[in-house]
Structures are given as structure tokens and as C-alpha cells.
Amino acid sequence: MADPVRLLIVDDNEDILSTFYEFFNSMGYAVKTAVDGFAALKLLREKTHDFDCLITDLVMPNISGVGLISIVKKEYPDLKIIAMTGYGDQPGALASEARADVVLFKPVDLFKIEEKIIALLDNGSPKKQE
Amino acid sequence: MTTTPLIGVSKSLLKIKELINHVANTCLNVLITGETGVGKEVVAQNLYEESPRTAHSFVKINCAALPETLLESELYGYEKGAFTGAHKKRPGKFQAAHKGVLFLDEIGDMPLSLQSKMLHVLQSGEFSPLGSDQDFKTDVWVIAATNHDLEQRIKQKQFREDLFYRLNIIKIDIPPLRERKEDIPALVEYYFRLYTSEYPNNQGSKPDPDTMERLCNYPWPGNVRQLQNCIKKQMVLNSWEKIFDEMPSEENHGIVSRTPPGPQSNPGLDNNVHPDFANDQTSLISQFVDLSTSSDKLFQDISLKKIKKKAADRVEKEVITFVLDKVGWNRSRAAKILKVSYKTLLYKMTEFELDPPSK
Numbered sequence: 001m002a003d004p005v006r007l008l009i010v011d012d013n014e015d016i017l018s019t020f021y022e023f024f025n026s027m028g029y030a031v032k033t034a035v036d037g038f039a040a041l042k043l044l045r046e047k048t049h050d051f052d053c054l055i056t057d058l059v060m061p062n063i064s065g066v067g068l069i070s071i072v073k074k075e076y077p078d079l080k081i082i083a084m085t086g087y088g089d090q091p092g093a094l095a096s097e098a099r100a101d102v103v104l105f106k107p108v109d110l111f112k113i114e115e116k117i118i119a120l121l122d123n124g125s126p127k128k129q130e
Numbered sequence: 131m132t133t134t135p136l137i138g139v140s141k142s143l144l145k146i147k148e149l150i151n152h153v154a155n156t157c158l159n160v161l162i163t164g165e166t167g168v169g170k171e172v173v174a175q176n177l178y179e180e181s182p183r184t185a186h187s188f189v190k191i192n193c194a195a196l197p198e199t200l201l202e203s204e205l206y207g208y209e210k211g212a213f214t215g216a217h218k219k220r221p222g223k224f225q226a227a228h229k230g231v232l233f234l235d236e237i238g239d240m241p242l243s244l245q246s247k248m249l250h251v252l253q254s255g256e257f258s259p260l261g262s263d264q265d266f267k268t269d270v271w272v273i274a275a276t277n278h279d280l281e282q283r284i285k286q287k288q289f290r291e292d293l294f295y296r297l298n299i300i301k302i303d304i305p306p307l308r309e310r311k312e313d314i315p316a317l318v319e320y321y322f323r324l325y326t327s328e329y330p331n332n333q334g335s336k337p338d339p340d341t342m343e344r345l346c347n348y349p350w351p352g353n354v355r356q357l358q359n360c361i362k363k364q365m366v367l368n369s370w371e372k373i374f375d376e377m378p379s380e381e382n383h384g385i386v387s388r389t390p391p392g393p394q395s396n397p398g399l400d401n402n403v404h405p406d407f408a409n410d411q412t413s414l415i416s417q418f419v420d421l422s423t424s425s426d427k428l429f430q431d432i433s434l435k436k437i438k439k440k441a442a443d444r445v446e447k448e449v450i451t452f453v454l455d456k457v458g459w460n461r462s463r464a465a466k467i468l469k470v471s472y473k474t475l476l477y478k479m480t481e482f483e484l485d486p487p488s489k
Contacts, residue, residue: 038149045152062149067158067299074156090295 004030005121006050010040010068011057011084020055023110037063041071053080053117058091066091069098080120084108133175137320138313142305146173153300154180159252161237161297162275164304166460167355167486170275171235173302178231183271186230189223194239195476202244203260212261224257224268232270237297238278238289239472249293272297277462307350307357314346317354321361334364341370351378352458359459359487378456447482450475459486 007029011017017033024031032049034040037060043049054072058065069081083095086106095103102116136147153160154177162170171190178188191204203212207222223232234240240248251257252272256265274297283289307313322336337345350356360373367373418437450468457463465475478484 038152041152061301061303063153064299064301066295067153067156070158070299071153071156088291090292094295094299 004028005117006030006032006052007055007117008032008034008040008043008049008051008053009055010034010037010060010065012036012060013057016057020110024114027114036060037065037068040068044072044076051076051079052121053082055082055084055113055117058083058085058095059087064091066094066098069095069100073099080117082113082116082120084113133179134169134172135320136169136172136176137317138310139316140310140312142310143313146302146304147176149300149302150176150180153177155182156300157181157183157271158299159271159297160273160300160302161280161294162273162302162304163280164275164277165306165353166277166462167353167458168304168306169354170277170304171233173304174231174233174273174275177273178271181231181271183230187227188231188233189227190233190235191223192235192476193244194236194473195480198241198244201240202247205244206247206257207259209259209261212259216261219259222257222259224251224270225266227270229269230271232272234272234274236276237274238276238280238283242288242290245290245293249290249296252293252296307353308348311346314357315342317357318342318345318361321358322365325362325365329365332365332368334361334366334368335370337370344370344374348377350458351463352460355486356458356460359455362487376455378458443482446478447484450478450482451484454479454484454486 007024009017009020009024009031010033011020012035014035017035021031021033032043032051034043037056040054040056041063044051054068056065056068063071065083065085069083072079072081081100082102082104083092083100084104084106085091085095092103092105101120104113104116136143136150138144150173160174160177162173164170175188178184191201193201196204199213203216203220203222205222205224207220207225208216210216210219234248247257251268255268257268258265278289280289280294280298284291284294307317318337322334326333345357345360352359356377360377363376364370364373418440419431450464453464453467454461457467461475461479462472465472468475470478
């Protein structure tokens, strides 16, 4: 059986974060969460966990989603990125510029996100857990 | 440039240090927010110090201190003949900061027309000096700072939303000193040591535990800069009582209404003016013209217009210094109290060469 796909979900809204966690966890994903870009970056740089896909909100304190995407694309180029925004066009456009693989506008349908994850990981070649 | 370290032990300050440590090598646009005097420039300098750009310059520009056209030519430079008075080509701050850091202080006060141009430069990485049809590639790390609530200014249509999001890639919010009191003892210690080495002959006593408690419980409307100023004064006056007397009241905003502004009420000012106004006319005139010269020369020197300007400037300078001192060099508050725009206050401060106490 294939190893579960590993997700890192980042949002400063804890309700959204726990909803996402519950949903993807119940769908068989290995899920970690972070409350902002800085927490996510620390988790990534600790290197105790590997991830296949990053799902991130854009407007957040400290390191914004756009900042996180820019850093991740440079330091972890294999990691697929789905950006979500509820703040109009600007952050979304910046996320595309920072080369997010998918940009979705809130409110987002969780099943749709899952479709995007599958499509992204099918196209690419996600690393599998050893 | 000597970088002031970030002093403190509070959770918020340690988090800022950790954030700087994590993002300084990314050179992504940074927006630093916080009240006047919290140390926004210090954070910017620390970012620069930890970045891979230290071999190049850290260039600072205050977007509120210059009129629009001057700010534009300062930022982008100009070609010879670009406008009347442009006798020779002059490079701008973008050129000076190439491969280094451009610190845009008071970005919230940048005029809207210049915000569009700034946005264009940030998007394209190119700019052209005034009067030039050539585009220059620029590689600057932009760190911007403001004490305004930019989201509020966006709602008021005074700040461009697209520029805000482009700058706000990394956001560092520095809380006011009153929200991180645990940093105060370390800051007191730091500035004591700094001024002791700077002024070895002035030995003000350090605060005893009661005084330290008072310092920690004071709300510091002018934040770290005000605290720094107090320590500097203590080095000279060596009287905590005097220092506390001169501070805005601990109930905060009350002080200005209770103490009418005027040279008499501030012992720190040049107090030879006030009695002179009341008493000795000759000595008053002597402050503005040299009475010891011959009559011919004297009559040549006396011009009502010039004297009026000198006298007004002098009084204005004193009143501004007085108010700034009372509010811990919080310029926004001082402008409100003086009932002038923030910009006007900054012009006057530049004109009168009024600088906040140096670090």
C-alpha cells in the first residue's frame, strides 16, 4: 500500500485549520498544521518531517503566505503548493508570481482541494516516505 | 554604520530576533510596523546585518520629510537638465542601494503618485531617473517602515492596496514598550553602559529597585527612544526625581492640558528668552541684531522682516522642542498637540535641525 501523502496546512484562523486537519486526516492523509508562515517555515527547516504538499493561506502575520511560498520554492523546489486567499485579487496575483502551483479563492470546497492535490501529485513525482 | 542591537528579553522581542534570523537571508520585502520610537530602524539594520548584503550599502530615506518632487528625485535621481536647477546628473537612492538595502522610513506618508511609481519599480525591478528615457535594472532589498495603520489608510484611499501587499511579504510588528515592560531593565542597563563609555565624566546613578519599578510601570509614549533620552538626561542631571518630573504624566495624556506650553515651564530650554521679553528691551533686540556695531552697520542690519522671521523661528523652535520633549519625541502626537500637520512638523524639525536624541 502507498504511503500516505504528507500535507502541511498553514492558516492563522484556527477554526479553518482544525476543519482542514479533521477532513484530510479522515481522508487518510498525514497532516501537520502551522498557525502562520513563520511557524510553517520553522517546521520545514527543522527537517524532522517531509511533506509532499503545502496548503497555505496568504494573508497572515509575520511571514505571509506569499513570503512562505517564495522561500519554499527556493529551498524545497519539489514541494507542491496550493495557495488560498480570501482577500481579493492582490495576494492571489502575488502568490502566482511567487510560483504557487494552484491559487484558490475562499471559501474553498475541501473536496476540490483534494482533487487539486491528487492532480498536482500525479503530475509531479512526490517523494515517498522511506 | 554601527548597528544597535535589539535589547530585551520579552517573548515578543525574542520572537522578532528569531524572525530576523529566519528571513534575513531571503531578502523578501519587509514591512516593519510599530509606534514612534519602538526601534523600527534598529530592526531594519539588524535585518541588513544578518543578510548577505552587508558588502553593499544600507540606504535610508524618510518618505515623510521631503516634499513630493524632492522625494521623487531623491529616490530615482535625475539627469542634467531634468528640471530647473538640475545642473548636473545626480544618482538616486535606488542606485545608491543597488545590491544593498533601501530602507523606506514612514512609507505610510508617501504621496499616492509616488506610490504608483514605487509599485512599478518593485514589480519590474526597473526604474528611470527623472529626465531620462533609459531604464535601469535595480536589485535592492526594500525594507519599509511605518507607524500608521496601513490597512486603515487603504480604506481612506491614502495608501495603495497593491503596494501594501507587495511590501507586506514579511511583516514585523514591534509592540510598544508598555506592552513589554520586561525589556525595560535590560534597556536601562544597555543605555547606561553606552552613555558611561560615551561620557565618562558624567556619572548619573543607576536606578535603585524602587526607581526601576517606577520606570517599568511608566507607559513610555515615546517608547525606547524616550527611555534612551531619559537615561541620557540622568547621566547629566543625576536626579531621577527631576527626570520623572519632566516626563509626561504617568496617566499619560494629561500632561499637555495641565502644563501650558511655554519656555518658562521647561527648565531644559534656553531660558534666557523669557525674562528678556518682559524686561530689558535692548537685550531683547540684541538677540537678533549685533548692537555693538556702528550705527551705519546696525541700521543696515535691522530689517523688520528678517527679525520677525528670526524671532518667530526661535519661539517656534523652542515650543516644538518643548512639546517633543514632553511626548518623548513622538512626532505624530507632537503634531497633533501643535495643531500642525505631521509633514509641517517634520519640515520645521529639519529647518531647525531638531533631531531626536542620538542612539
